[in-house]
Amino acid sequence: MSHLSEHDPLHEALQQYPTPFYYYNGDQLAAHIQSFQQMLHPKVQLHYALKANNNIAIAGLLREWGCHIEIASLGELRLAEAAGYLPEEIIYTGPGKSEKELRTAMAHQIYCINIESLAELETIHQIATEYDRKVQIGIRVNPDGAGIGGSSIQMAGVARPFGIDESQLEQVFERAAEMPYIQVIGIQVYAGTQIMDAEVLLSNFRYTLSLAAQLQARYPVQLDIVNLGGGFGVPYFSHEHPLDMEYVMQQLTSLIDEYSVHLPHSSFIIESGRYLLAAAGIYVCQAQYTKVSKGEHFVIVDGGMHHHAGATFRGRRPRNNYPIEIIPRHHIIDAEQTQITSIVGPLCTPDDCLFKNVELPVIHAGDYICILQSGAYGLTYSPIQFLGHATPAEVLYYKGKSYLIREQGAPEDLLLRQQNIIPSTEWTAVP
Structure with missing residues (x-):
């Protein structure tokens, strides 16, 4: 059991608000996020995963502190815009985006739509052709290699509805090249969530950077973004220990410097929700x-x-x-x-x-x-x-x-x- 200080403003909130309620310490949140951002490589942009907490006030503060945002529904799109996020600060992901969702995302001219199937790519191109407007997409990749994963909730490396299998990427890149209204600007790999092992995280990041470098060399695209995912674990239970995030970010900085030779035009994305807010x-x-x-x-x-x-x-x-x-x-x-x-x-x-x-x-x-x-x-x-x-x-x-x-x-x-x-x-x- 932890101990809240008797001076914690929560005690005042108990006198003002009826239970039950959620209480957030914005000062603690600001210090945590700013500390995290200071560890990031200059080429890394932090994206807030809105699904972790969809309160508009919190989303708005995160934007004030320099975060961009990752959404997965039209409701989240509306909220992100109401919180002040600009179209160029929004990425749309999710395996089951409907035609209505895709049309709305395109109409709002958000920065990037991450595709998770070849069929979704075909739907996007059909709509973009109707709009006579080029659409920027990222390809969410489900890796085939054994060096990915290691999370308590695994999102990649095994059969999943998320992303396109690495073995199918050639077909996707070739098809995208035939589509005049599609511009592939990046890839995303999200291996899993609640990862508590620093070396597992770094192995996943290295795999993603290596894959991006191979794709950049093989296909006639410019990968402007390499989305490394996130999955940083949070200790909920007595047997769990906090991640050494300073070590993880130091090692990631070295990896980005190493792979920037092969990815000279790329910037990098880290996604987080749980680690930022929990x-x-x-x-x-x-x-x-x-x-x-x-x-x-x-x-x-x-x-x-x-x-x-x-x-x-x-x-x-x-x-x-x-x-x-x-x-x-x-x-x-x-x-x-x-x-x-x-x-x-x-x-x-x-x-x-x-x-x-x-x-x-x-x-x-x-x-x-x-x-x-x-x-x-x-x-x-x-x-x-x-x-x-x-x-x-x-x-x-x-x-x-x-x-x-x-x-x-x-x-x-x-x-x-x-x-x-x-x-x-x-x-x-x-x-």
């Missing part, structure tokens, strides 16, 4: 009840899987607990008095378990449960409509002031965009 966010909920069932002690809280699926054990291996902080409401915590406890949410499913058999100080109704490392893949990753509970607020502390950057939802939100075909008494909100 540590700056906390999910806060409140103990409602305690109970004992067949000898096991439970604390039931007002938040859960519907707000923070990442903290539950659904589909996760190993099944460990996130870091946690307990803030008492009406009593002083006795660190010597502990209890083996499971903390569960209000949903009618056994999946709604935030902490399983964790040793904690005795928790009382009203105490605050703070789930750390929650800045990324929290609300965006969660089944927010399940059982119709209101969505949580989001609060950002930045430069001495707290901002409500997403209002708490309301019960009637569940009715949004729904239409009843049977006449009934009009539903009215209870005050």
Whole structure:
């Protein structure tokens, strides 16, 4: 269990905002991102993976701090533009982009669309021909070599819907060369996410740079961008240790210098979402009840899987607990008095378990449960409509002031965009 300082502005937020809510420390976030950027090679541009957290205020701050953005839906495109990102700062990726999505991305003249199949390339060219406008594309590559991967969630190197197999690239480059409205400007390789081993990351980066150099030499294209992906791991569990990011970036700088001889016109992209945001966010909920069932002690809280699926054990291996902080409401915590406890949410499913058999100080109704490392893949990753509970607020502390950057939802939100075909008494909100 970590320890939040009693001077942390979160304590003030607890007095202002009803639980559950997400809390982000913008000062911590700014320092972290600026430190990361200072480690980057001058030819590297940092792209924010919006899927990690789609709050417009956070996305806007990241742009102010020099990030470009990677999107994967029209909703994310709209949000990126509303957050201030220019078309030349946006890359669109994803394996199932519809014709409507592609048309909109082209109409908005975003910098690059990453293709993930030959069929998608054909669709893009058909639309570009109609528009009489050249489109810049990147090719997401699924490598064939054994030197790629090594992540807890592997995205490449094995059969995946993501990217085009390396063995199929010749067909793609030859077909693209026949298309007058297609301009191949780069490649992307995203090996996996939550990689905790520095040498695995560096091996993946070397593989991508080597592949880019080979493609540049073999085909009549100019690779303006080489997207190295990211996948930087974040320590959630007690057995995990932080990446030595300074070492990783030093070695990557050497690799880029080495391969720049073969890629003289290329700039490089690092994508990140989890690594940028996780540590700056906390999910806060409140103990409602305690109970004992067949000898096991439970604390039931007002938040859960519907707000923070990442903290539950659904589909996760190993099944460990996130870091946690307990803030008492009406009593002083006795660190010597502990209890083996499971903390569960209000949903009618056994999946709604935030902490399983964790040793904690005795928790009382009203105490605050703070789930750390929650800045990324929290609300965006969660089944927010399940059982119709209101969505949580989001609060950002930045430069001495707290901002409500997403209002708490309301019960009637569940009715949004729904239409009843049977006449009934009009539903009215209870005050």
